[in-house]
Amino acid sequence: MEEFGGKVVLITGASSGIGAETALEFASSGASLALVGRDEERLEKSAQDCLAKGLSKEKVLTIKADMCIEDDVKRIMDSTITHFGKLDVLVNNAGLAKLDFLKSDEIMQNFDELLKINVRSAVQLTNLAVPHLIASKGCVVNMSSFAGKRVSSMSLSYNITRAANDQFTRCCALDLASKGVRVNAVNPGAIETPLLTGFGVPVDQIEEVMGKLHPMGRVGQSSEVAKAIKFLASDAASFITGETLSIDGGRHVACARKQCPHSSASAFRKGEEENRRIRR
Numbered sequence: 001m002e003e004f005g006g007k008v009v010l011i012t013g014a015s016s017g018i019g020a021e022t023a024l025e026f027a028s029s030g031a032s033l034a035l036v037g038r039d040e041e042r043l044e045k046s047a048q049d050c051l052a053k054g055l056s057k058e059k060v061l062t063i064k065a066d067m068c069i070e071d072d073v074k075r076i077m078d079s080t081i082t083h084f085g086k087l088d089v090l091v092n093n094a095g096l097a098k099l100d101f102l103k104s105d106e107i108m109q110n111f112d113e114l115l116k117i118n119v120r121s122a123v124q125l126t127n128l129a130v131p132h133l134i135a136s137k138g139c140v141v142n143m144s145s146f147a148g149k150r151v152s153s154m155s156l157s158y159n160i161t162r163a164a165n166d167q168f169t170r171c172c173a174l175d176l177a178s179k180g181v182r183v184n185a186v187n188p189g190a191i192e193t194p195l196l197t198g199f200g201v202p203v204d205q206i207e208e209v210m211g212k213l214h215p216m217g218r219v220g221q222s223s224e225v226a227k228a229i230k231f232l233a234s235d236a237a238s239f240i241t242g243e244t245l246s247i248d249g250g251r252h253v254a255c256a257r258k259q260c261p262h263s264s265a266s267a268f269r270k271g272e273e274e275n276r277r278i279r280r
């Protein structure tokens with residue numbers, strides 16, 4: 001029997017990067033999928049890729065929604081339950097990263113924006129999911145980051161939101177353990193996705209700059225995170241809850257001086273500034 005056959009998995013941020021790869025992982029294991037994203041075209045592509053894994057059409061539901069809009073988040077849960085009648089796994093993956101530091105011009109705007117998408121939206125959706133997860137004895141996997149455990153250079157707002165994701169994970173795990181619902185998080189290092197390349201630094205330089213920050217000498221791939229998410233959602237993790245699992249090539253155990261050279265972060269900040277200039 002397929003590992004996730006008969007299970008319903010809801011994944012936010014499923015239109016790109018880690019979320020899209022996670023959808024494929026669960027599709028390969030026979031899960032029914034509710035896939036959430038803002039970009040309709042990318043979301044549809046993700047759904048088609050899942051169907052290509054052999055899922056029947058009714059097993060893949062796409063929901064175009066902005067996680068920063070409360071009514072959209074409510075609609076996500078309503079549509080999932082209306083379509084599938086239950087929920088077994090919630091993957092709170094949608095999120096953003098931005099660069100800032102004290103006294104930078106954009107800090108308060110970034111802080112509000114990142115808090116809303118990385119933390120508030122996950123809290124709202126999880127809260128709505130709780131009765132369904134209790135009914136199914138299901139589980140939650142939250143997206144966090146290396147930056148939840150250690151300080152990532154020039155990423156003040158982002159670091160704070162990821163630390164909040166870790167604490168949220170522990171709070172939920174404690175609240176829901178006696179109800180048979182497990183809650184864990186993944187804490188990736190730098191993973192090669194559109195989020196990372198979106199800073200405007202060429203891919204070969206990303207590998208050069210970011211790879212060095214990870215003791216294993218490279219950045220990670222979406223599939224490496226997706227597999228860990230599926231593991232945490234599986235019966236193989238049946239006694240694991242409240243865990244924040246590093247998937248970062250050892251970055252969280254490395255010496256702080258090694259992992260935070262300002263020069264590395266500067267390359268990304270320059271890329272981000274250039275992106276902003278082009279957009280204006």
Ligand SMILES: NC(=O)c1ccc[n+]([C@@H]2O[C@H](COP(=O)([O-])OP(=O)(O)OC[C@H]3O[C@@H](n4cnc5c(N)ncnc54)[C@H](OP(=O)(O)O)[C@@H]3O)[C@@H](O)[C@H]2O)c1
Nearest residue numbers: 013015016017018037038039066067094095190191193195
């Ligand atoms: N890549 C890394 O190095 C890394 C490391 C640690 C943690 N993470 C986290 O992993 C998660 C996935 O990131 P990724 O690297 O796969 O980046 P990505 O390819 O840019 O994917 C981000 C996903 O989040 C969705 N999203 C963003 N804002 C949203 C909103 N307001 N409403 C609904 N969906 C929204 C995007 O949807 P649209 O396509 O519709 O915009 C997209 O599907 C993020 O939370 C990120 O912070 C990434």
